[in-house]
Amino acid sequence: ARRHTRTLGKSQRDSVLLLLEGRLQDFESISARNVAGLLWSYAKLGYRSNHSVVQFLSEQVSGVIDDFNPQDVANTVWAW
Numbered sequence: 243a244r245r246h247t248r249t250l251g252k253s254q255r256d257s258v259l260l261l262l263e264g265r266l267q268d269f270e271s272i273s274a275r276n277v278a279g280l281l282w283s284y285a286k287l288g289y290r291s292n293h294s295v296v297q298f299l300s301e302q303v304s305g306v307i308d309d310f311n312p313q314d315v316a317n318t319v320w321a322w
Contacts, residue, residue: 255287263295272299274306278314278321285321296321 250258266272266280281299289296303318310318 259287259289259295263298266295266298272302272306274309274314275311277302277306278310278317281321282317291322 277299281296281303284293284296284299291297291300300322
């Protein structure tokens with residue numbers, strides 16, 4: 243059976259992403275998996291390297307790259 247999910251409109255999505263952006267800035271650290279997953283997610287939503295969260299996450303890569311597994315590498319490369 244197919245589940246019915248509600249898709250956010252662009253303005254709602256932008257509001258949620260703004261809230262997430264604020265939370266990301268509060269984190270003292272972020273895991274390699276989360277960096278890779280969030281980069282992939284933002285790219286999937288169409289946000290590119292000029293977006294502030296994508297820039298923030300991209301800056302985190304050098305600090306967590308040694309902890310990347312093959313899927314994290316693939317997600318990050320795809321996102322860029």
